[in-house]
Amino acid sequence: MDKRLVPLLPLVTKPARYTNHELNAQHKNWSEVAVKVALAFPDIYDVGMGHLGFKILYALINGRHDALAERVYAPWVDMQELMEEHGIPLTALESGSTLTKFDLVGFTLQHELSFTNILKMLDLAGIRRRSTERDEMLPLIMAGGPAAFNAEPVADFLDFVVLGEGEEVMHEILDVVKDGKAQGLTKDQLLTELSRLEGIYVPKWYKPIYGVDGRFEALESQVPNAATQIQKRVVRDFNRLPYPEEFVVPYVEVVHDRVMGEIMRGCTRGCRFCQAGMIYRPVREREPRVLKEQIARLVESTGYEEISLSSLSSGDYGQIGPLVRDLIVHYQDCGISVSLPSLRLDSFGIELAQEIQKARKTGLTFAPEAGTQRLRNVINKNVSDDDLKDVVQSAFAAGWSRIKLYFMIGLPTETEEDLEGIVELAHKVLEWGKEFRSARRRPEVSISVASFVPKPHTPFQWMAQESMEILRSKQRFLQDRLRHPAIHFSYPRVEESFLEAVFARGDRRLAAVLERAVDLGCQFDSWTDSFRFDLWEQAFGDAGIDPQDYAGRTRDIGEALPWTHLSAGIDYDFLQREWELAQKGVPTPDCRWDECSRCGVCPSLRVANAIVKEKNVE
Amino acid sequence: MSNVIRFQFRKGPEVQFLSHLDVVRTMERAVRRAGLPMAYSEGFTPRPIMSYSYALSVGLLSEAEYGDFALTEELDPEEFVKIYNQHLPKGFEVLRAQRLPDHAPTLQAQINAASWRVSLPKVSADAIKERWQWLQEVDSFVVRRETKKGSRDVDVRHFLFSVGAIVQSPTGVVFDCLAGLGNEANLRMEELGQLLCFAHLEATITRMGQFKKVGNLYVPPLEDRG
Numbered sequence: 001m002d003k004r005l006v007p008l009l010p011l012v013t014k015p016a017r018y019t020n021h022e023l024n025a026q027h028k029n030w031s032e033v034a035v036k037v038a039l040a041f042p043d044i045y046d047v048g049m050g051h052l053g054f055k056i057l058y059a060l061i062n063g064r065h066d067a068l069a070e071r072v073y074a075p076w077v078d079m080q081e082l083m084e085e086h087g088i089p090l091t092a093l094e095s096g097s098t099l100t101k102f103d104l105v106g107f108t109l110q111h112e113l114s115f116t117n118i119l120k121m122l123d124l125a126g127i128r129r130r131s132t133e134r135d136e137m138l139p140l141i142m143a144g145g146p147a148a149f150n151a152e153p154v155a156d157f158l159d160f161v162v163l164g165e166g167e168e169v170m171h172e173i174l175d176v177v178k179d180g181k182a183q184g185l186t187k188d189q190l191l192t193e194l195s196r197l198e199g200i201y202v203p204k205w206y207k208p209i210y211g212v213d214g215r216f217e218a219l220e221s222q223v224p225n226a227a228t229q230i231q232k233r234v235v236r237d238f239n240r241l242p243y244p245e246e247f248v249v250p251y252v253e254v255v256h257d258r259v260m261g262e263i264m265r266g267c268t269r270g271c272r273f274c275q276a277g278m279i280y281r282p283v284r285e286r287e288p289r290v291l292k293e294q295i296a297r298l299v300e301s302t303g304y305e306e307i308s309l310s311s312l313s314s315g316d317y318g319q320i321g322p323l324v325r326d327l328i329v330h331y332q333d334c335g336i337s338v339s340l341p342s343l344r345l346d347s348f349g350i351e352l353a354q355e356i357q358k359a360r361k362t363g364l365t366f367a368p369e370a371g372t373q374r375l376r377n378v379i380n381k382n383v384s385d386d387d388l389k390d391v392v393q394s395a396f397a398a399g400w401s402r403i404k405l406y407f408m409i410g411l412p413t414e415t416e417e418d419l420e421g422i423v424e425l426a427h428k429v430l431e432w433g434k435e436f437r438s439a440r441r442r443p444e445v446s447i448s449v450a451s452f453v454p455k456p457h458t459p460f461q462w463m464a465q466e467s468m469e470i471l472r473s474k475q476r477f478l479q480d481r482l483r484h485p486a487i488h489f490s491y492p493r494v495e496e497s498f499l500e501a502v503f504a505r506g507d508r509r510l511a512a513v514l515e516r517a518v519d520l521g522c523q524f525d526s527w528t529d530s531f532r533f534d535l536w537e538q539a540f541g542d543a544g545i546d547p548q549d550y551a552g553r554t555r556d557i558g559e560a561l562p563w564t565h566l567s568a569g570i571d572y573d574f575l576q577r578e579w580e581l582a583q584k585g586v587p588t589p590d591c592r593w594d595e596c597s598r599c600g601v602c603p604s605l606r607v608a609n610a611i612v613k614e615k616n617v618e
Numbered sequence: 619m620s621n622v623i624r625f626q627f628r629k630g631p632e633v634q635f636l637s638h639l640d641v642v643r644t645m646e647r648a649v650r651r652a653g654l655p656m657a658y659s660e661g662f663t664p665r666p667i668m669s670y671s672y673a674l675s676v677g678l679l680s681e682a683e684y685g686d687f688a689l690t691e692e693l694d695p696e697e698f699v700k701i702y703n704q705h706l707p708k709g710f711e712v713l714r715a716q717r718l719p720d721h722a723p724t725l726q727a728q729i730n731a732a733s734w735r736v737s738l739p740k741v742s743a744d745a746i747k748e749r750w751q752w753l754q755e756v757d758s759f760v761v762r763r764e765t766k767k768g769s770r771d772v773d774v775r776h777f778l779f780s781v782g783a784i785v786q787s788p789t790g791v792v793f794d795c796l797a798g799l800g801n802e803a804n805l806r807m808e809e810l811g812q813l814l815c816f817a818h819l820e821a822t823i824t825r826m827g828q829f830k831k832v833g834n835l836y837v838p839p840l841e842d843r844g
Contacts, residue, residue, distance in 0.1 A: 021709055022707065023707040253639075253643075304647060305647070334650060335650075
C-alpha cells in the first residue's frame with residue numbers, strides 16, 4: 001500500500017479496502033522480475049475481489065519467476081476526493097507503486113457501465129487517456145473480458161485488447177514484453193510483436209470510416225499486415241489448465257467471498273439474447289477428480305466457509321449431482337457449505353438445491369425470461385409452463401416459501417399478451433403454492449424485470465432496443481397488475497439499460513462522449529446512487545452524438561457493424577439464421593445433447609465441446 | 619477444566635482498519651486453516667463456537683484483545699498458541715492462552731474497563747496535563763452520543779478513571795489512561811478526545827489491557843503468570 005494513504009484511512013468508509021497484507025497476497029521483489037503487471041479492476045475492491053478471471057491471472061503471473069502481478073481497484077468517491085486533494089496518484093495495492101511504474105496495466109471489461117471508471121482510474125494514475133497521446137514510456141494499457149468483443153467505444157484508450165481466454169495468451173504476452181524490454185524495443189515495435197500473437201488487437205492500427213450520415217462504414221487498417229479479423233483465444237484442454245492454489249482472502253466483505261471451483265466454461269443452450277452463451281463457446285467441462293483437488297487446495301489455503309461451483313449454467317454439468325453430493329459429504333463436518341449459483345429450471349435442480357440448502361430455505365431463483373411459451377421460443381429459452389409448474393411445486397413441497405422469477409421486457413416480437421403472461425405466471429406461482437400454505441409459511445413470489453439490451457455477437461445484435469418511454473410504460477403496466485401482498489415487483493431503471501445498449505453496440509465516436517461524461521463527473525454508473533443520467537445526456541449533447549442512433553435503431557442485416565473484426569468464432573450466417581428463426585418463433589436445440597447448430601465456433605477455432613464421460617467419475 | 623481456551627491477541631497496524639466483524643471472520647478462517655479441533659454450533663449452518671471481548675473500533679490498535687474458543691478435545695494452550703499463530707495473517711498474534719475452568723464467566727462478564735495508550739502528534743505535554751488537571755476538578759462532562767436510535771446526552775466525566783504519566787516525545791505526546799468499557803460506563807475514543815481536547819482521528823490509540831475493575835483493583839481476564 002502507498003504509505004501516503006495512511007493518514008487518509010481514518011477519514012474514509014471501509015478503509016481496509018485500501019490496506020493490503022491480506023492472506024495470500026503476493027509481495028514480490030521488484031528488482032528481481034522483468035515484467036510487472038497491474039491487474040486493474042474498474043470498480044471498487046469489494047466488487048473486484050470477487051472476480052475469478054483476475055484470481056486466475058494473478059496466480060498465473062505471480063507463478064512465474066520473471067513476472068509479478070499486483071491489484072488495482074477504483075477508490076470509492078470519498079477516497080478519490082482525498083487523493084486528489086493531497087495530490088496522491090492511484091497506486092497498486094501490494095507495493096503501493098504508481099501505475100506508471102508497471103509495464104502492463106490490464107483492465108477487465110466486464111460490462112459497459114464500467115467504462116467511465118477506466119478513464120477515471122487512468123486520470124487518477126496520471127496516465128493520458130488516449131493511446132496516441134501517451135509517450136514512449138510504458139506501461140502499455142491492455143484490456144480483456146466479455147465487453148472486449150466490442151471494445152470500440154474504449155478502443156482509443158487502449159494500446160491493445162486481448163480477445164478470449166487469457167491463460168495461454170498471458171504467458172505469450174509476458175514473454176514478448178520481457179524480450180522486447182531486453183532488446184529496447186519502442187512501444188510500436190512492442191505492439192507489432194504483440195500483434196503477431198493470436199487474439200491480440202491493436203486499435204490504433206485501424207481507422208474507422210464513417211459515411212455521410214455519420215454512421216460506421218468500415219475499419220481501415222493503417223499498417224501493412226494488420227489482421228482483418230482478430231480471433232478469440234480459447235483453451236482446448238480445460239483439464240490441464242493451471243488453477244490458482246491460493247486466493248487472496250480479503251478482510252472486508254466482498255462479493256463471491258468463497259472458494260470457487262470453475263466446473264465448466266461455455267454454454268450451448270443458445271438463448272438468443274445471451275452474449276455470454278455465444279462468446280464463451282464451446283462447452284468444456286472440468287473433470288470431477290481435477291475439480292475436487294483444486295477445491296481441496298483452496299479450502300486448505302484460504303479457510304473459507306463456503307465453496308461455490310461456478311459456470312454459466314451449472315445444472316448442465318453432466319456430473320453435477322454426484323459432484324455436489326461428494327463435496328457436501330466431504331466438507332459438512334468442518335462447517336463448510338456448498339453453493340451452486342446458476343441452477344437449471346427443473347425438478348432435478350430442486351433436488352440438488354434441497355441438498356445444498358438444507359438450512360435456509362429462503363428463496364429460490366428461476367429465470368423463465370419471458371411470460372409466454374411463444375416468446376420463450378423466440379428467445380430460445382426452452383422452458384415450458386409445465387416445467388415451471390413442476391419445479392415451483394417441488395420447490396414449495398421441499399420447503400421453500402419464496403420463489404424469485406427473472407424476466408425481461410422489450411424482447412423482440414413482445415406484445416401485451418407476453419406481459420400479461422408475466423402477470424399470470426406470478427399469480428399462478430401463488431396458486432401452486434396454496435396447498436403448501438401453513439400458519440408459519442406463506443408462499444411469496446418476487447418478480448424482477450430487466451429491460452432487454454441487444455448485445456453484439458448475438459442473434460439480436462441488429463435489433464433496436466425499445467424506447468425508454470415504452471419500457472417505462474411496460475414497467476407501469478406490470479406494476480399495476482402485480483399489486484398483491486405476496487408479490488414483490490422490482491425493476492432496474494431503464495436509463496441504465498439504455499446506456500448499456502448504447503455502449504454495447506457503440507463505435508469509436510463514443511470515446512468523446514465517455515471523456516466528456518467523466519469530465520462532468522460520471523463514474524460508478526452501475527451503482528444506482530452514483531448514476532447520473534442528466535450528466536450523460538449533457539455529455540452526448542456536448543459531443544454531438546445521438547445515443548438513440550446506437551440504442552434505438554434496427555440495423556439492416558447488410559449494415560457494417562463496428563465489432564465484426566473482433567471474432568468470437570461465431571459465424572454471422574448462424575446469427576442471421578437464428579435471428580430469422582427467432583422471428584418465426586422456432587427454437588434451436590442445444591448442440592450439447594442435440595445436433596450441431598452450425599454456429600461455426602468448432603471449425604473456425606479448431607475446438608469441440610468437451611463433456612466429461614461418466615466413467616471418469618469416481 | 620473445560621475445553622475452552624481463552625487467549626489474548628494483538629491487533630497490529632497491518633490489520634488496524636478491520637472492523638470487529640472482519641476480525642471475527644479472519645479468526646474463523648484461520649481456525650479452519652489451522653485445523654483446530656473446534657466445537658461447532660448445532661443447527662443448519664454450524665459455526666465454530668467462539669466469543670470475543672468488547673469490539674474494538676475500526677482504526678484502533680490493540681495489545682490485549684481476548685477470545686474464547688470452544689474445542690472438542692483437550693489442547694495444550696502452548697500448543698494452541700504455536701499452531702494458531704502459524705495460520706493467522708500478518709498483524710495478528712496470539713500472545714498467551716489458558717484453559718478455562720468449568721463454568722467460567724464469559725469474557726464480557728469479566729471486563730468493564732480498559733487501559734489505552736494514546737500517542738498524539740503536534741501536541742504539547744503541557745496542554746494535555748493542564749486539561750487533565752482541569753478535568754479532575756470538574757464533576758460532569760456531557761457529550762452528545764449518536765446511537766442507532768438517535769442521539770442522547772451522556773455524562774462521560776467519570777468514565778475516564780485516570781491518566782498516567784504524560785510524556786513529551788520528539789514527535790508529540792504519549793500517555794496511558796484507564797477508562798470504562800462495556801455496557802455501562804463505556805468511554806468512546808472520540809469522547810476521550812473531547813475530554814482531553816485532542817483530535818482522536820490524528821491519534822494512534824492502542825488498547826493495552828482489558829480488566830474487571832473491582833474498586834481500585836484491575837483484574838485481567840487471563841491470570842498473570844509471573
